[in-house]
Amino acid sequence: MAGVRTPREKWTNRTAIAAVFLALIIMLTPIYWITATAFKPRNLATTIPPTVFFTPEVSPFVKLFTKRSQLREQPTQEEYESAPWWEKMVVDGGEKVVRNRKTGEVRSSGYSDRFKNSLIVSIISTVVAVCMGTLTAYGFSRFKVKGEDDWMFFILSTRMLPPVVVAIPMFLMYRVVGLNDTHLGLIILYTAFNLSFAVWIMKGFIDEIPKEYEEAALVDGYTRMQAFFKVVLPEALTGMAATAVFCFITAWNEYAFALIMTNRNAQTAPPYIPSQVGSGLPDWTVIAAGTLLFLIPVAIFTFLLRNHLLRGMSFGAIRK
Amino acid sequence: MPSEVMTRLDPKSHAAAKGMSDLSIRNLFIVPTIVFLIVFNIFPLLYSLGYSFTDFRASTNAPANFVGLQNYRELLNDPFIWKNFSITAKYVLISVTGQVIVGFGLAMLLNRSIPAKGLITTLLLLPMMLSMAVVGLFWKLLYDPNFGIINYFLGLGKFEWLADPDMALYAIAIVDIWMWAPFVMLLSLAGLSAVPKHLYEAAEIDRAGSFYTFFRITLPLVAPILMIAIIFRTMEAFKTFDLAYVLSSQPNTELIAIRLYKMAFQEWQTGMSSAFAYIVLIMVVAITNIYVKYLNKVKAR
Structure with a gap:
């Protein structure tokens, strides 16, 4: 902004910049603390005063992926020496890695399965929602639809329903058809709420593509379908990518449906991670490690999306 | 305005003569979405509307008995439900007010030339993209009375953020903010x-004070967009479930969504909870209506 002239304005400006940096530090502290805790040895995670400087280690991640139990008796020197480096870390922390009695294979914790479930459900529901949403947005953008505003309101309103309200009948219906605790059941629910979002956002993007492009294609002898696939779709790709990232993040972060509709087989990470806190003294380093891995994709996507955030968060109503 | 060529649903149009007609393409593109949303959002609601007039419990095999409006009458006369509503109202008020003050304040601070402004803005936006349930859970550690960093840095000793019945709702609202x-x-x-x-x-030429400039120029012009933010956040705060559920199990933080969840999936009062869901639904639809009206208003400008 131009026009910092008087000393007083200069002073105001400097104070504002200082305040912004202070706010930034406060806002990012919780995220930093998750990251730091994920690399701490367990005994340093809950100290007074808080431990800020420490030698980072990866034992929380080893523990995150393995099933462990309390170490009852110290292993013999020989046993300890022959163990792989990551197993030594667990033993040093006073626990042992649980192995399959017969095969000796290391038993894994539930985390990797939950992470995989999160990926499956989020990716499939995103792809379906963005594809259907783009077609519908094109339909609303280019053709006359009777009561268009009402239909668009109807589409948006399905997104606004509180998850628990929808979950009660869905749970009962899924029970009848056997979709509780399945990937498909969760995918359908996630597709439904992402679909309404995708229609709204994509309509904004498609409205911005000049109609003259298609008109020219139609004059050149393309059919409407060809004009859509060869002219409109390539123009809409950026918008589709941004929409897909938004849908993915929403599905990835979703908690209530996953809590209600899944328990073992199809459970995603968001209901799983809190269930690990339970009673007694939780191992916060492991929870932080699980949280950090879960947050990394979202953090990366947020940076990729930075120029579309405003549009996405306002359902396409406000554009820069 | 859509141009003449594009909006004509003429089965005899030039393009339609070779491929599908515009009308059938429109239907092919729109109808599946509408059907999908009706089947998976509206039909379930009709299904539960039926249950809301019964004493059905999904945990037993006992057949559902029709009880008429009894569920609704009982709910509306239940003082505990009203308490849930007043807790929710309080929560919405605290958290939305906090968000507006902090958020608008940050925007005012950022609305000038600042080194690395784009990066700072993106970093500031990061929290809203994260999972409420997973990150919210981690605040339990930050709030911990014995070794939480919040008490340490604020010098609050062993202050009980989440265990104190008067404080817990504020603690949840702070995370939401x-x-x-x-x-x-x-x-x-x-x-x-x-x-x-x-x-x-x-305004400067007229020697208007910064106070005057803010209330007469800045605020009125930002108000419509700010209003969208407020309505949207009100609606979301009203629905809050994740955050409050992972952070606290106190009766003083039992928001409507949590009460509904417990009634439906822990007490298994399926019929009663369906009726309750309908009461909540009507309120949400009302807020959504206001929201969309505002969206269209801003869009039209």
Whole structure:
């Protein structure tokens, strides 16, 4: 902004910049603390005063992926020496890695399965929602639809329903058809709420593509379908990518449906991670490690999306 | 305005003669989505409307008995439900007010030339993209009375944030403000950058004070977008489930969504909870209506 002239304005400006940096530090502290805790040895995670400087280690991640139990008796020197480096870390922390009695294979914790479930459900529901949403947005953008505003309101309103309200009948219906605790059941629910979002956002993007492009294609002898696939779709790709990232993040972060509709087989990470806190003294380093891995994709996507955030968060109503 | 060629649903149009007609393409594109949403959102609601007039419990095999409006009558006369509503109202008020103050304040601070402004803005927006349940859970460690960093840095000793019945709701609201103030900031920034510069210049020529400039120029022009942010956050705060559920199990923090969840999936009062869901639904639809009206208003400008 131009026009910092008087000393007083200069002073105001400097104070504002200082305040912004202070706010930034406060806002990012919780995220930093998750990251730091994920690399701490367990005994340093809950100290007074808080431990800020420490030698980072990866034992929380080893523990995150393995099933462990309390170490009852110290292993013999020989046993300890022959163990792989990551197993030594667990033993040093006073626990042992649980192995399959017969095969000796290391038993894994539930985390990797939950992470995989999160990926499956989020990716499939995103792809379906963005594809259907783009077609519908094109339909609303280019053709006359009777009561268009009402239909668009109807589409948006399905997104606004509180998850628990929808979950009660869905749970009962899924029970009848056997979709509780399945990937498909969760995918359908996630597709439904992402679909309404995708229609709204994509309509904004498609409205911005000049109609003259298609008109020219139609004059050149393309059919409407060809004009859509060869002219409109390539123009809409950026918008589709941004929409897909938004849908993915929403599905990835979703908690209530996953809590209600899944328990073992199809459970995603968001209901799983809190269930690990339970009673007694939780191992916060492991929870932080699980949280950090879960947050990394979202953090990366947020940076990729930075120029579309405003549009996405306002359902396409406000554009820069 | 859509042009003449594009909006004509003429089965004899040039393009339609070779491929599908515009009308059938329109239907092919739109109808599946509408059907999908009706089948998976509206039909279930009709299904539960039926149950809301019964004493059905999904945990037993006992057949559902029709009880008429009894569920609704009982719910509306239940003082505990009203308590849930008043807790929710309080929560919405605290958290949305906090978000508006922090978010709008940040936007005012950021609305000037700042080194690395783009990066700072993106970093500030990060919290709102994260999972409420997973990150919210981690605040339990930050709030811990014995070794939480919040008590340490604020010098509060062993202050019980989440165990104190009077404090817990505020503690949850603080996490919500941390997550969603960036949303208000994002929308406010858009509003602020749209205020024409010449208005400020004119105000300066007239020697208007900064107080006057803020209340007479900035605020009125940002108000419509700020209003969208407020309505949207009100609606979301009203629905809050994740955050409060992972952070606290106190009766003093039992928001409507949590009461509904417990009634449906822990007490298995399926019929009663369906009726309750309908009461909540009507309230949400009302807020959504206001929201969409505002969206269209801003869009039209």
